[in-house]
Amino acid sequence: MVKPVPEAGVVSYINTIPMIYGIEQKQIPCPWKFHYTTPSAISNLLLSAQVQAGLVSSFSYTTASDDFLILPDISIASQGTVQSVLLFHNTPLPRIQQMHLSTSSLTSCNLMKLLMCLEGAQCQYLDIDGEELLPDNRAVEAVMYIGDRALQELRLGRFSYVSDLAALWYDKFHLPFVFALWIVRRDFARNSPELVQELQSSLHLSISYGQLHRETIARQCAQRIGYSQEESLQYLSCINYRLDSEHIKALKLFYYLLEIYQIIPRAPQLDFFQAE
Numbered sequence: 001m002v003k004p005v006p007e008a009g010v011v012s013y014i015n016t017i018p019m020i021y022g023i024e025q026k027q028i029p030c031p032w033k034f035h036y037t038t039p040s041a042i043s044n045l046l047l048s049a050q051v052q053a054g055l056v057s058s059f060s061y062t063t064a065s066d067d068f069l070i071l072p073d074i075s076i077a078s079q080g081t082v083q084s085v086l087l088f089h090n091t092p093l094p095r096i097q098q099m100h101l102s103t104s105s106l107t108s109c110n111l112m113k114l115l116m117c118l119e120g121a122q123c124q125y126l127d128i129d130g131e132e133l134l135p136d137n138r139a140v141e142a143v144m145y146i147g148d149r150a151l152q153e154l155r156l157g158r159f160s161y162v163s164d165l166a167a168l169w170y171d172k173f174h175l176p177f178v179f180a181l182w183i184v185r186r187d188f189a190r191n192s193p194e195l196v197q198e199l200q201s202s203l204h205l206s207i208s209y210g211q212l213h214r215e216t217i218a219r220q221c222a223q224r225i226g227y228s229q230e231e232s233l234q235y236l237s238c239i240n241y242r243l244d245s246e247h248i249k250a251l252k253l254f255y256y257l258l259e260i261y262q263i264i265p266r267a268p269q270l271d272f273f274q275a276e
């Protein structure tokens with residue numbers, strides 16, 4: 001019997017391109033089919049087993065860690081500013097009373113809530129469609145966007161203040177922040193470890209390929225978001241794709257603080273896929 005092609009959800013923002021460019025260009029073989037969408041949509045696809053793997057919000061792992069395994073040595077992270085996870089506000093941060101949070105995001109929404117808890121701030125949170133730009137910013141006290149929308153709003157310059165969430169995290173803890181992880185369903189990894197191993201190797205090779213083709217990638221990304229090639233290169237240099245010991249420390253701290261501030265019931269243990 002022919003095995004069905006395994007499917008993975010992949011975040012559709014430009015910061016993913018350096019990771020999957022080699023695979024998309026068919027320079028790196030990969031037996032998986034990718035579906036591109038928002039982080040929160042991928043999380044639902046993965047939970048309902050409509051895909052077997054995904055590049056998802058690091059927060060998603062907390063929602064079903066018993067069903068998931070993390071692929072080692074790979075993430076979407078930044079050390080200091082990230083430029084595409086931004087709070088746009090018209091009131092200084094600790095005084096914000098009402099904040100709109102992008103429904104496309106899971107990690108950044110919860111990071112935002114956590115940062116407000118750490119400030120001792122009381123705030124009401126409302127959902128906003130993360131792929132829609134607000135037609136008018138005047139009635140809004142604060143809105144958090146991620147990905148291409150955040151980069152777009154930054155260009156519009158419509159708010160009095162812009163806070164970069166990774167920079168706020170770095171100022172407090174001097175650690176990188178891990179926004180997204182590659183996660184596989186445990187049941188799938190148990191039955192088809194060779195396919196998970198192939199996905200893992202393809203992604204690692206593709207990241208190396210992406211590093212070699214940074215300029216071409218930056219040019220393509222620039223066209224998509226209306227940046228110059230230099231601006232796009234500068235933005236992409238804020239993102240790193242590693243998951244080393246500092247990233248793991250940061251991830252554990254994020255989950256621990258989410259538990260302490262009762263945003264999640266329990267910080268999960270990190271379980272990684274292990275190639276045979």
Ligand SMILES: C=C(O[C@@H]1C=C(C(=O)O)C=C[C@H]1O)C(=O)O
Nearest residue numbers: 039057084105106107108147179
């Ligand atoms: C840095 C980013 O991280 C993204 C932020 C996510 C979230 O907030 O849930 C999920 C995936 C990441 O790709 C970004 O795309 O701007």
